[in-house]
Amino acid sequence: MSPAGLYHPGASVLHRLPAGLKLAGLAAGVTGLLLLDQLWWLGAAAVVVAALHAVARVPARLALAQVRPLLWFGAFLLGAQLLLTDWQRALSVVLTLVLSVALAGLVTLTTRVSAMLDVAETLLGPLRRVGVRPDRVGLVLALTIRGVPVIAGIAGTVREAHHARGSVGRPWALLVPVLVRVLRHADALGDALAARGADDEPGSRHGTSSDRP
Amino acid sequence: MITVEDVSHRLGERLALDRVSVDFAEHRVGVIGANGSGKSTFARLLNGLIVPDSGRVTVDGLSTARDGKEVRRKVGFVFTDPDAQIVMPTVAEDVAFGLRRSGLPRAEITRRVSDVLDRFGLGGFDDRPAHLLSGGEKQLLALCSVLVTEPATVVCDEPTTLLDLRNARLIGALLAGLAQRIVLVTHDLAMLASFDRVLVFDDGRLVGDDVPAVAVGRYRELMG
Ligand SMILES: Nc1ncnc2c1ncn2[C@@H]1O[C@H](COP(=O)(O)OP(=O)(O)OP(=O)(O)O)[C@@H](O)[C@H]1O
Ligand SMILES: [Mg+2]
Numbered sequence: 001m002s003p004a005g006l007y008h009p010g011a012s013v014l015h016r017l018p019a020g021l022k023l024a025g026l027a028a029g030v031t032g033l034l035l036l037d038q039l040w041w042l043g044a045a046a047v048v049v050a051a052l053h054a055v056a057r058v059p060a061r062l063a064l065a066q067v068r069p070l071l072w073f074g075a076f077l078l079g080a081q082l083l084l085t086d087w088q089r090a091l092s093v094v095l096t097l098v099l100s101v102a103l104a105g106l107v108t109l110t111t112r113v114s115a116m117l118d119v120a121e122t123l124l125g126p127l128r129r130v131g132v133r134p135d136r137v138g139l140v141l142a143l144t145i146r147g148v149p150v151i152a153g154i155a156g157t158v159r160e161a162h163h164a165r166g167s168v169g170r171p172w173a174l175l176v177p178v179l180v181r182v183l184r185h186a187d188a189l190g191d192a193l194a195a196r197g198a199d200d201e202p203g204s205r206h207g208t209s210s211d212r213p
Numbered sequence: 214m215i216t217v218e219d220v221s222h223r224l225g226e227r228l229a230l231d232r233v234s235v236d237f238a239e240h241r242v243g244v245i246g247a248n249g250s251g252k253s254t255f256a257r258l259l260n261g262l263i264v265p266d267s268g269r270v271t272v273d274g275l276s277t278a279r280d281g282k283e284v285r286r287k288v289g290f291v292f293t294d295p296d297a298q299i300v301m302p303t304v305a306e307d308v309a310f311g312l313r314r315s316g317l318p319r320a321e322i323t324r325r326v327s328d329v330l331d332r333f334g335l336g337g338f339d340d341r342p343a344h345l346l347s348g349g350e351k352q353l354l355a356l357c358s359v360l361v362t363e364p365a366t367v368v369c370d371e372p373t374t375l376l377d378l379r380n381a382r383l384i385g386a387l388l389a390g391l392a393q394r395i396v397l398v399t400h401d402l403a404m405l406a407s408f409d410r411v412l413v414f415d416d417g418r419l420v421g422d423d424v425p426a427v428a429v430g431r432y433r434e435l436m437g
Contacts, residue, residue, distance in 0.1 A: 007303060009340035112340075114306045135313075139300075146302045149344030153296070188297035191262055195290035196300070196311050196358070197282070 008109040014056040019115035020122070022107045030100045039088050042095045049099050049106070056110050066105025067098055074098060113145055139198060143189070154181045214238045215259060215366070215396075220268030222254060229254040230265070231417040239409035241389070243425065244398040245432050246414030252398045255414065256370045259396060260288035272366070289364035289393075293371040295351035304330070304346070304354055305339035311362040329361045333387060349380030356387065366394040373401060402429050 009015075014022070036042050053063050074094050081090030117138035124134035158177045216236040222229050229251045244252050257263040258270045261277035261284045270277045277284045292298050301307040308326045315322070330336055333353050338346075346354060352372060359367060369388060373381035385404045388395055397404065405411055411428035413421030413435070421431035 006342055007340065112306060113302050114309065142301055146300060146343065149342070150296055153344065185294075185297055188292065188294055189300070191257075192290075192292055192298040193300065194262060195260060195285060195292075196298070197285055197314070197362070198300070 006108070007112050008058060008062055010057055010110065012056045012110070014052065014106070014110045017110075019111045020119045022111055023116075023119055026103055026107050029103050033096050033100055033103075036096070037092060039092050039095075042092050042099070045099055046095065049102050052106055053102075056106060058106065058109050062109060063102065063105065066109070067101050070098060070101055113142055117142055139193075150185065151178075151182055154178060154185065157181075214273060216269075216271045217255075217258065218269045218271075220258060220265040220270060222258070222263060222265045222267075224254065228417050230258075233268075233417075233419045235412060235419055235422060237410060240394055241408040241410070242394075242396045243405035243408045243411035243428070244396065244414065245400070245402065245405070245411060245428070247436065250414040251417040252414050253370050254417075255412075256290075256368050256396065256398050259366070259368050260285050260290050262290070286362070287365050289359035289362065289367045291352075291355055291359055291367060291369040291372045293374050295348065295355045295375070298355040298358070299343045299351065302342055302344075303339070304335060304341050304343060307343060307354060308358045308361050311358055315362075325361055329357045333357050333360075334383075347380075349376050349383065352376060352380065352384055353387075356384070360391075360393070364393060366396065367391065368396045368398075370398045371400065372397075373399065373404070402432075405429070 033042070033045060036045060053060075074097065077097065078090055078094045081093050084090075120141065121134040121138045124132060124137055128134060155174070155178050158174050158181065162174055162177075214236060215238075218234055220230055220233045231251075233251075233255065244255060246252050254263060258265060258277065259272065261270070261281035264278045264281070272284050272288055275284050275287070299307050301310050305323075305326050308329060309322055312322045312325065317325075327336070327339065330338060333356060335350065335353055335357060338350070338354075343351065343354065352375075356372070367388075372388070373384050376384060381401065385401070388397060389404075389407055397408070399405065405425045405428075408425050411421070411423065411425045412419060413428050413432050415435050420435070421428045423431070
């Protein structure tokens with residue numbers, strides 16, 4: 001299981017900054033990156049991004065894991081750009097992309113999911129009037145993040161059971177048993193959510209989403 | 214006091230509970246019976262996850278049909294599969310989940326979360342991703358997440374079935390030592406030795422209700 005996209009505990013300044021501020025900073029940073037078109041400016045930005053990772057004490061291995069998914073796409077983009085424009089332009093397009101993703105990765109690594117959800121709930125607050133339940137949206141996001149390793153685990157167990165019975169190959173044969181177990185898991189999860197009060201109305205016991213220090 | 218009055222409940226074609234009546238105020242209540250005898254259905258009645266087709270269930274005077282949410286706040290539930298109960302990606306976040314709507318200040322929530330984690334041997338696990346915990350640690354986390362909301366009663370449906378012997382003993386000892394009222398569904402009869410009362414189910418009916426030694430005897434008799 002790749003550790004990409006998960007909180008990396010720490011006590012750095014970046015860890016302690018309010019999530020809202022970090023997300024705003026991310027938006028500003030990405031906008032800034034898009035505006036930089038000189039290669040040497042982007043080089044300077046790369047140094048800044050690396051320095052931010054150092055401040056947050058994120059291990060290089062984790063930082064690289066954040067951008068690794070871009071490897072193939074980045075290579076493809078570089079090739080395509082090289083056909084269309086000069087190498088400086090091509091390199092700066094790819095660099096902009098990689099730095100933006102690295103910056104987003106840094107925010108993910110230094111911010112707890114629950115803090116992100118609080119921000120999302122606050123931002124979605126105005127939509128309450130049109131019937132959106134921001135807390136529900138937040139819960140769905142949390143469950144999705146939590147669900148990835150759970151479903152990976154289910155798939156792993158089914159695959160092992162399959163191999164133990166001596167059947168190899170035909171990966172599609174795993175689809176049905178995995179699906180059945182995922183559905184059963186979803187059913188159990190629904191019960192657990194109800195038991196844990198996830199269906200409480202937001203106003204029923206006064207909730208405070210103002211966690212900003 | 215929990216009262217179950219003449220409850221029948223159908224699941225699909227099957228009469229999962231057949232005219233069950235019982236009330237109890239004891240601190241430690243066990244529930245045993247064969248597979249499919251209706252234990253889980255009975256357990257789910259107690260916090261209103263299942264509202265019976267007929268009959269009535271009340272918890273300290275609150276009806277599970279009418280005051281479901283209120284009842285669920287008073288009655289915590291620990292399921293068999295810890296993976297299905299953990300909803301947040303990391304340990305401390307999951308424990309804090311149940312306090313989101315408590316209205317407590319952030320600092321108090323943090324304090325309660327670390328208190329309960331310390332108490333159940335998960336101190337220092339705060340930022341661990343839940344999916345990297347062992348089965349026993351996951352079940353401890355599920356228990357912490359329930360207990361942090363301070364329910365008066367905790368219903369557990371086979372909480373140790375998926376655990377190894379050591380973790381099963383650990384969870385069993387922790388449950389037996391809780392201040393809360395416990396209703397424990399289990400196939401591990403040894404866990405019930407210190408209990409005040411044990412209910413025996415068979416084919417949807419309550420067929421035994423006694424001190425552990427007698428109730429377990431009745432169960433063994435049924436199993437032939
Ligand atoms: N959704 C459903 N539809 C139809 N029948 C069901 C459903 N859920 C459970 N049953 C049946 O209802 C009966 C009671 O189930 P219950 O889960 O309460 O048994 P149990 O005593 O907890 O068994 P176990 O020891 O296996 O956990 C069983 O025969 C079961 O097969
Ligand atoms: Mg059961």
